[in-house]
Amino acid sequence: MRNKLNYPFSLDNQSRPAYFRVAVAEAFVAGFTLRSGGISCGPFAAANMGYGVGDNETAVTENRRNILNTVGRFSSLITCRQVHGNRCHVVGRRDLDNPEATALIEADALLTAEPGILLGILTADCLPLIMIDKNARALAVVHAGWRGLEQGVAVAALAEFERSFAVPMADISVYAGPAIGACCFTVGGEVIERFQRLPELQGVSGWYREDDSGIRLDLLAVQKSQLLAAGLAPENFYAVDICTSCHEFCFSYRRDRAITGRQLAFAGIV
Numbered sequence: 001m002r003n004k005l006n007y008p009f010s011l012d013n014q015s016r017p018a019y020f021r022v023a024v025a026e027a028f029v030a031g032f033t034l035r036s037g038g039i040s041c042g043p044f045a046a047a048n049m050g051y052g053v054g055d056n057e058t059a060v061t062e063n064r065r066n067i068l069n070t071v072g073r074f075s076s077l078i079t080c081r082q083v084h085g086n087r088c089h090v091v092g093r094r095d096l097d098n099p100e101a102t103a104l105i106e107a108d109a110l111l112t113a114e115p116g117i118l119l120g121i122l123t124a125d126c127l128p129l130i131m132i133d134k135n136a137r138a139l140a141v142v143h144a145g146w147r148g149l150e151q152g153v154a155v156a157a158l159a160e161f162e163r164s165f166a167v168p169m170a171d172i173s174v175y176a177g178p179a180i181g182a183c184c185f186t187v188g189g190e191v192i193e194r195f196q197r198l199p200e201l202q203g204v205s206g207w208y209r210e211d212d213s214g215i216r217l218d219l220l221a222v223q224k225s226q227l228l229a230a231g232l233a234p235e236n237f238y239a240v241d242i243c244t245s246c247h248e249f250c251f252s253y254r255r256d257r258a259i260t261g262r263q264l265a266f267a268g269i270v
Helices: 057-071 093-097 146-150 153-165 189-196 219-230
Strands: 009-012 019-022 028-033 088-090 109-112 118-123 127-133 139-144 172-176 208-211 214-217 237-239 263-269
Touching (some): 028 057, 028 127, 088 153, 109 118, 109 153, 118 127, 118 139, 127 153, 127 219, 139 146, 139 153, 139 263, 146 153, 146 219, 153 219, 172 219, 189 214
Parallel strands (some): 172 237
Antiparallel strands (some): 019 028, 118 263, 127 172, 208 214
């Protein structure tokens, strides 16, 4: 069981929904929602943020409206169709006119430099990331499951920062939210073999281990190694090191055998 929460995160369990607030510059809002503080029922109780998982869509809409009301200053939430890849999509003012269309875009990282746009990605064991430019020029939200990690989705998002917004690596901070830990995430040997071929993991230890119950993959450790290999400064990487499968206050796809809701990682420029 992992349970580590430190600066720059704080728990707000009085809001609807409850969420881990990320301490960022005043120009931004950012956080990771939890299960409590919503109106969904059954296995989706209570603050399910994901459409298309079996929950009542009216309840999901209300839960999303609640997070908009909680953070304030944003009229809509922009998400995408996550496909466990490494495609990045830059969101602009035009997307505010039709957020439903943006929700059909296939991507696993959303970036923007536009104020007034709240971006979100959904997880229920995969690793959620929020990337913030310290100089308040741009941000990103990233969905990194093991397939996305293998394809370097977070590194692709960092490259998109520089390409689209001229933001250098040194100006970016990365915040990782709750995800399934190595304590609960067993995988087959073929998955480990695929990661062992990645150049950034050559000579790196501690990102997987074997015990009597199988091979355990540490998504957070892999992600950190990838980002540091890409040039991110260690002091610019922060994590809510909490396992979603261990804790009932998180949705967990594995623990709940696929019938469950989704957390939201969100960020926006005010």
